[in-house]
Amino acid sequence: MPISEATIRAVKYPPEKIPDSWFGNVPANSEVSPPVIDLKRFSPYLCTLSDIQLPANANVELRARYGKTRVNENTAAMLNALPGAWRLMAKDELYLNFFGLAPAANYTSHYGLWVVAPTVAHKLALGMPLTGAEMELAARLNIQDSVDKGVLPLAIRYQIEREYMVLEEETHARSVNIAAANVTYTIESLYPRPGEIVVLTRIAANPGAAANAIRFIVDRDQDIGYADVRTFPLSLMAGGEVECFIPAMKEIRLTCQAAVAPGAHLFRYTFRRIRLNNILRARFGLASKDELPGDVWEKCIAGVL
Numbered sequence: 001m002p003i004s005e006a007t008i009r010a011v012k013y014p015p016e017k018i019p020d021s022w023f024g025n026v027p028a029n030s031e032v033s034p035p036v037i038d039l040k041r042f043s044p045y046l047c048t049l050s051d052i053q054l055p056a057n058a059n060v061e062l063r064a065r066y067g068k069t070r071v072n073e074n075t076a077a078m079l080n081a082l083p084g085a086w087r088l089m090a091k092d093e094l095y096l097n098f099f100g101l102a103p104a105a106n107y108t109s110h111y112g113l114w115v116v117a118p119t120v121a122h123k124l125a126l127g128m129p130l131t132g133a134e135m136e137l138a139a140r141l142n143i144q145d146s147v148d149k150g151v152l153p154l155a156i157r158y159q160i161e162r163e164y165m166v167l168e169e170e171t172h173a174r175s176v177n178i179a180a181a182n183v184t185y186t187i188e189s190l191y192p193r194p195g196e197i198v199v200l201t202r203i204a205a206n207p208g209a210a211a212n213a214i215r216f217i218v219d220r221d222q223d224i225g226y227a228d229v230r231t232f233p234l235s236l237m238a239g240g241e242v243e244c245f246i247p248a249m250k251e252i253r254l255t256c257q258a259a260v261a262p263g264a265h266l267f268r269y270t271f272r273r274i275r276l277n278n279i280l281r282a283r284f285g286l287a288s289k290d291e292l293p294g295d296v297w298e299k300c301i302a303g304v305l
Contacts, residue, residue, distance in 0.1 A: 001228045003113055008042045010223045013284045014117040015156050017245035019203060021110035021233040023210060026060050026100040036109065037096040046122065047094050048114040051083040051243055059102040064088055065095040082239040091126065106210050108233035110242050114156060119303025121146065121153035141302050153303050160245070163305065165275040167196065173268045178214070178258045187254040187267050195276050197247050202270035204241035205231040213259035216267060221250045236268060279305050
């Protein structure tokens, strides 16, 4: 299923990066219907579309809207079947679609959507309103000066490298016999150990045939079908792997399903074991201000950590 506002509401441990894919026929002289992505009313989160991968095709235009910005670009000269440099950040509207100058059959794309809970630093940088408590916190920690210097808000990748201590990282590969149509088959379940979280960071699979409609499904804790990625736009080669960042406190369950019975199918995925520190407890709402030492909770809300 495509990413929707309901998917964003299921975000529990931001920042999270949700993977997705799309394939279909791009019609001549019109856009794909329904759109690939059409998100509205996802406040209070910030959403950033990134790593858009697609085949270069002179007959296909990429069309996007994020906030008041519009993008309309022919894909002929874009990276062919490799993720491109995209960072489309939106506070209230995000749209992605394809327009055909001529018909394009079985066109494909995959991408990732970062979902961030805005801190005080984000709100100051983006001109978003602050609550009274946030205004007091901003003044006490001098957040506006740091925003004006350009050192806040923290970039997501820097934040992850700095605060998410990687204890272990593994890449697993599985061959799963999909022996019946519309039956769910388990790939693997990943469980954190005490004092840890597990984070799914990459998925890949053999594409299979378009008609097989093979799906790579990610359940996180109690969120069933949190990510549901069709494998036809994916591959096991460079460019076919989708980056993601899906933390879990209890379980990441990976399953697959197909519209037919294609038999043995290959899947690959990477995950990290992360130490559950006080910064993450504060960020994830697992501990209150009084349960954490010093000013950890306030600095997380402010965006200093």
